[in-house]
Amino acid sequence: MRTHEIKSGAIPNLDLSIKKLINHGIWYFYQIQKENDSSARYLLKAEDLELLYNAAGDLISELNPNNGKITYEKSILFSDLEYPSTPSNLVS
């Protein structure tokens, strides 16, 4: 699965704190297809929580893994928010 960068404004209703955690690799955000739920566009993995969001970034519900297959399409990052540093570049 490839990583895909988008502008943070493309998912306007997703909280900025969540977006920052995603860009720091602490929480994970995926574009998905979900069987039985065409409104679900994204899946957030926030430690013990797995949450479904619509295309605008509104929370729909917690994921019920028994209710429809999830197909992962892309891992999402936000190109206009800060990324962590790269130790490979810092050490020499």
Place this chain on the structure above:
Amino acid sequence: MSLRSERTGWVFILGSGNGKVEKRFLYDIAFGVMCLESAHIDNRDILVFIDEKDMDENDKGFLQVASNSNYAIHSLDTIFDTLSQRSEFENLVFFITGHGCQDSIVASDPISPHAFIQGIKDIPGLQNAIVYLGQCYAGIFNYLNVGKRIDDPNTPEIVVIGATGLTLSISVSVYEDFLLDKIPWSANLFLHCLFLWFRDPKDIDGDAKTTIMDSFKWAGMKVNELEVERKIRGFSATILEMVKLDEEIAKIDGEIRATQNDSSDTVKALALVVQKKAKEREYNRLGLSHLLLQQPWILNARPAQMIEF
């Protein structure tokens, strides 16, 4: 002797407390595998042991970000049986990521220092083992009897290197180039610097060899250097951000209390819980990364000066 000129197995270990491993630790392993492959380690000599029986579809292929090879992922509870069957290995190098607690490596079947070292000693024909411990409280593996027995030349020399003593270990957000994408994750900083050394080994003590001792010294120094730079650069911004987050968390707490008597909008209530969790997570990340210190250590240092990469 040199690990690359003799038969050496490279072993990654990841435990889990609840049967489900954390993604960040999978990326630690993926980065390590990528660095070893770029140092021309044969993928057939790299073994990955993970403490999760039913990884989800998304996690199963985690090594694909780092390698075009197909790796079998072994179950952690088979580790010593599997390694005993690979009798061609004269040397084994272990990299342990994941969580550690005050008496063991966290796993479904917790791994105590004594049990782990004894498991290594019991592998038939093993000459040398190097154990790199990235987890919290790695220091519980220090001060153990790990040297080759004078009266029994068939016992292995075991060198143990810990990222930290009797404290938490440092994980920080990093962003690295994998095969196709740049990926951010919260990396174990000592293991990360160690993998960079294996990708591009350096002689620190000037003996014209790149030894296990050099890996210890280089990774330890680089963790310190990166941490000092990061803490100085981010000090005032971190404090201001933490104060702001504290206020925001208190505000969300108020909103959560206001919704507690209203059961009509459960999605809004859940959204507030997620928002609060995000801000608390960020607060802890900033706080921990500024407050933690770690000092690496090495046990059985003499063979480490002679074992070359």
